[in-house]
Amino acid sequence: MVDWKEGETTRNYILRRLLAIIPIFMPNFWVGLLFIWMFSVKFNIFPTSGMDGVRSVILPAITLSLTYISTYARLIRNNMIQNKHENYVLYARARGLKENTIHRHIFVNSLQSSLTALGMSIPKLIAGTVIVENIFAWPGIGRLCVTAIFNRDYPIIQAYVLLMAVLFVICNLLVDIFSAVLDPRLGQEQ
Amino acid sequence: MIFWKRLKSDKVAVICISVIIVVLLLGIFAPLVAPHNPIEPHINVKFANISLDYPLGTDHLGRCVLSRLLYGIQTTVVLALVTMGATLLIGTLLGVIAGYFRGWIDEVIMRFCDVLLSFPSEVMILAIVGMLGPSLTHVVIANIAAKWAWYTRMIRSSVVQYMDKNYIRFSKVLGCNASHIIRKHLLPNVVSDIIVLATLDTGWVILNISGLSFLGLGVQAPTPEWGMMLNEAKNIMTTHPAQMLAPGLAILIIVIAFNFLGDSLRDVLDPKYNQHRAVAK
Numbered sequence: 001m002v003d004w005k006e007g008e009t010t011r012n013y014i015l016r017r018l019l020a021i022i023p024i025f026m027p028n029f030w031v032g033l034l035f036i037w038m039f040s041v042k043f044n045i046f047p048t049s050g051m052d053g054v055r056s057v058i059l060p061a062i063t064l065s066l067t068y069i070s071t072y073a074r075l076i077r078n079n080m081i082q083n084k085h086e087n088y089v090l091y092a093r094a095r096g097l098k099e100n101t102i103h104r105h106i107f108v109n110s111l112q113s114s115l116t117a118l119g120m121s122i123p124k125l126i127a128g129t130v131i132v133e134n135i136f137a138w139p140g141i142g143r144l145c146v147t148a149i150f151n152r153d154y155p156i157i158q159a160y161v162l163l164m165a166v167l168f169v170i171c172n173l174l175v176d177i178f179s180a181v182l183d184p185r186l187g188q189e190q
Numbered sequence: 191m192i193f194w195k196r197l198k199s200d201k202v203a204v205i206c207i208s209v210i211i212v213v214l215l216l217g218i219f220a221p222l223v224a225p226h227n228p229i230e231p232h233i234n235v236k237f238a239n240i241s242l243d244y245p246l247g248t249d250h251l252g253r254c255v256l257s258r259l260l261y262g263i264q265t266t267v268v269l270a271l272v273t274m275g276a277t278l279l280i281g282t283l284l285g286v287i288a289g290y291f292r293g294w295i296d297e298v299i300m301r302f303c304d305v306l307l308s309f310p311s312e313v314m315i316l317a318i319v320g321m322l323g324p325s326l327t328h329v330v331i332a333n334i335a336a337k338w339a340w341y342t343r344m345i346r347s348s349v350v351q352y353m354d355k356n357y358i359r360f361s362k363v364l365g366c367n368a369s370h371i372i373r374k375h376l377l378p379n380v381v382s383d384i385i386v387l388a389t390l391d392t393g394w395v396i397l398n399i400s401g402l403s404f405l406g407l408g409v410q411a412p413t414p415e416w417g418m419m420l421n422e423a424k425n426i427m428t429t430h431p432a433q434m435l436a437p438g439l440a441i442l443i444i445v446i447a448f449n450f451l452g453d454s455l456r457d458v459l460d461p462k463y464n465q466h467r468a469v470a471k
Binding site: 022024025026027028029030033034036037041122124126128130131134135145146148149150152154157160161164165168 | 320323
């Protein structure tokens with residue numbers, strides 16, 4: 001709902017566009033390093049690397065998700081603007097529903113394309129974990145794959161690729177099922 | 191030349207183009223501009239502070255950071271452009287063939303693209319680099335292999351769309367041969383559709399190349415490259431955190447420049463989108 005803005009000046013528009021777009025193009029290996037330096041070396045809040053406990057999950061998770069947060073914020077905003085002019089909103093207004101209730105309806109209907117985009121982002125997230133695991137020294141499969149590449153260990157690389165392909169298919173299937181649940185119109189198409 | 195006029199009136203586009211041109215020129219003339227040799231180590235001046243002699247200081251081997259950044263343009267940005275160029279070449283060639291001639295050749299090319307597209311490109315790049323071994327050429331090959339199918343499909347659908355236009359039918363009736371129609375009527379239209387995608391994707395390719403170099407899968411040791419420089423900065427983060435600022439900012443600026451330029455090009459080339467945005471604003 002934060003992104004619900006219309007009728008602003010051009011200067012504001014460009015500024016907001018810059019703010020929204022910079023996180024998308026910050027290379028995540030750089031963001032990870034900056035986070036480690038700031039929160040681990042400078043302020044000593046989170047551990048620099050390794051995998052023990054909840055505290056060491058926070059930095060890698062933020063690093064990985066930073067790109068997607070602003071992408072999805074933009075996507076949902078565009079959808080909400082489009083949905084605002086639909087008939088059901090007009091009807092809801094005519095019935096005299098509260099503005100908050102109407103916004104909730106619009107929001108739920110705008111999630112549809114984000115869900116589809118989520119299915120597309122999963123492989124990118126998986127590839128992203130390769131870099132993040134390397135920065136934060138996590139013993140994950142991404143790091144295993146990179147080590148395998150250096151050691152010319154072909155079976156492990158093959159297994160990694162196969163696993164990723166299977167995961168990709170499963171994720172897409174789950175997204176399809178969920179979007180049919182969210183929007184019954186999709187399930188009835190024959 | 192209404193195109194240039196409209197592009198010039200867009201301030202963001204002008205800034206982005208100038209940034210890209212300046213960066214490219216600096217990269218091409220790096221041997222003349224750079225104050226020091228980017229590879230030769232001088233251990234006695236390691237971690238030097240910012241000074242007139244070393245405008246951005248030196249790294250853990252006493253190499254001038256500014257010189258390494260400038261030479262890094264040659265590897266990162268120029269290679270990204272080469273990758274995009276090769277992808278576009280393959281994509282245009284196959285896409286035009288498939289879209290113009292249709293029939294069995296269209297089926298063969300498109301089904302092959304479908305097979306490649308069903309696989310996530312990030313994992314495919316990792317797989318190709320993994321099989322061929324870590325090296326810069328292999329990273330470029332992997333990027334081209336992961337992208338060309340997508341471009342072929344986009345160009346084909348664009349060609350198919352233009353084939354229905356009356357002026358193409360008219361040229362066919364007049365008896366123009368295939369190469370004339372493709373060169374004079376199809377390519378100018380298709381290029382304007384694809385140039386936006388290509389500009390937007392160049393930023394993605396830069397991120398990819400430097401990301402793989404950061405992992406050590408791309409550029410090998412002494413060659414200066416931005417991702418590689420970040421990797422070296424990672425090891426000395428606790429003592430010299432300023433080392434990771436310069437290469438990271440360089441990547442950020444060039445990627446943002448390419449993306450904003452892509453957005454502006456889309457506004458200029460597609461009046462419909464422009465109107466839509468005016469309404470949305």
